[in-house]
Amino acid sequence: VAVYRQLEAWGLRPRWLGGHSIGELTAAYLAGVWDLEGACRIVAARGRLMASAPSGGLMASVVASEEEIRPYLVEGRVGLAAVNGPTSVVVSGDADAVTALIEGRKAKLLKVSHAFHSHHLDGILDDFRDVVASVPAREPVIGLNTTGDVTDPEYWVRQARDAVRFADDVR
Numbered sequence: 001v002a003v004y005r006q007l008e009a010w011g012l013r014p015r016w017l018g019g020h021s022i023g024e025l026t027a028a029y030l031a032g033v034w035d036l037e038g039a040c041r042i043v044a045a046r047g048r049l050m051a052s053a054p055s056g057g058l059m060a061s062v063v064a065s066e067e068e069i070r071p072y073l074v075e076g077r078v079g080l081a082a083v084n085g086p087t088s089v090v091v092s093g094d095a096d097a098v099t100a101l102i103e104g105r106k107a108k109l110l111k112v113s114h115a116f117h118s119h120h121l122d123g124i125l126d127d128f129r130d131v132v133a134s135v136p137a138r139e140p141v142i143g144l145n146t147t148g149d150v151t152d153p154e155y156w157v158r159q160a161r162d163a164v165r166f167a168d169d170v171r
Contacts (some may be wrong), residue, residue, distance in 0.1 A: 001026060016142070020166045046131075058110075099110075
C-alpha cells in the first residue's frame with residue numbers, strides 16, 4: 001500500500017492491479033473493494049485463522065510446469081499452491097507427501113509456518129467466510145486481474161484455499 005501511495009503521489013495511476021496471495025487482498029483494497037478498516041479486519045482475520053490451522057505441513061518451490069507436476073499431486077495430501085511462471089510452481093500439503101513429490105527434482109523447501117493454499121486450511125474457511133461477509137464490498141474502481149466476483153465472500157475463501165494463479169495475472 002505504501003509503494004502504491006508513493007507512486008500515486010508522483011502522479012502514476014494504474015489501469016489494472018493484481019497481487020500474489022495476500023497481495024491480491026491489497027490490490028482489492030487499493031481498487032476500492034473495501035475501505036481501510038474493512039480490509040484490515042479481513043487481513044488480520046486471515047492471518048489469525050491461517051495461524052490456527054494445523055501445522056506440520058510443507059511448501060516447496062519446484063522448477064516444473066503445472067502440466068509436469070499435476071500427475072504427482074495427491075488429493076488431500078499434496079496440491080498445487082501456486083503457478084508463478086511457466087516453469088515455477090509451488091506445492092503444499094502433508095510433509096511426507098511434499099517431500100516425496102520433490103525427491104529428485106530441482107526444488108526448494110519454503111520457510112513457512114503452515115502449508116498455505118492447501119487442504120490444511122479447510123478447517124478455517126467457514127470462519128474466514130464469515131469475516132469477509134461482515135465487511136461491505138463494492139465493485140472495484142480500478143481493474144483487477146482476478147478470476148471471479150471480488151464482492152462475493154466465496155471468492156476470497158477460494159482465493160485463500162486454492163492455488164495462486166500469478167503467472168496468469170502476469171500474462
